[in-house]
Amino acid sequence: MASKPQAPRQQKHLAVLIDADNAPAAIVEGLFEEIAKYGIASVKRIYGDWTSPQLGSWKKVLLDYSIQPIQQFAYTRGKNATDSSLIIDAMDLLYTRRFDGFCLVSSDSDFTRLAARLREEGLTVYGFGEEKTPKAFVSACDKFIYTEILRASPEPQADHPSNGDKPAPALEAPKPPAESKKLKVPLEFIAKVLDDIGDDEDEWVHLGALGSNLSKLRPDFDARLYGFKKLSDLIKAQPKRFELQARVSSTSGGKDFYARNVKREP
Known part of the structure; x- marks a missing residue:
């Protein structure tokens, strides 16, 4: 009797939550390529004050990557309301029981307890942040990827583009890839x-x-x-x-x- 073919392994459903104040837009392509290795980005949200010109580089890529911007006004100077909004949403998504893991994109240590809480529920936590990220947040995640290695190397531009085509403007000047150090x-x-x-x-x-x-x-x-x-x-x-x-x-x-x-x- 012929054996039944095995069902394909189901991919993990992931919630991607990005702290726009602590993550550069230059990583966006590498970020989602990396996340695709671990599962499906079922939810993609990014938090920040979108009235601020500092988030202009993120605004250029939101539609291309189908990222939902969440507006959070800075009610008090010196206090980061973005962190609170992201944490509240993470807990709401946690209790839906629809996700296998979370991707927290930030270099802020304020998300250390959130990462630990998500892991307590048996979910996998992938952290993404710069090399300056505090060790406590790094250790609270199952896997932590430094965003310096996700930045694409700047492509050399020709002095005179052929056919009159203008080179596409860069989102922002990316740092050299991590391999330089x-x-x-x-x-x-x-x-x-x-x-x-x-x-x-x-x-x-x-x-x-x-x-x-x-x-x-x-x-x-x-x-x-x-x-x-x-x-x-x-x-x-x-x-x-x-x-x-x-x-x-x-x-x-x-x-x-x-x-x-x-x-x-x-």
């Missing part, structure tokens, strides 16, 4: 995680399991911060410390990667 690869940290999740010193560990455990211990761990596109590239570039092995998957027929620490002579 690569961090030192935390070799000892990766080696310890490999030892901890392997049954013995020489056991091969599936790269997916390795990546998952690295993120659990350090939510902001990302191979791109160290100048590598993927974790497999990072491991492969350290032949004196790690070994990388590719195997044919018995289910998909594609490649599965495994890693282990290089055996050290006694």
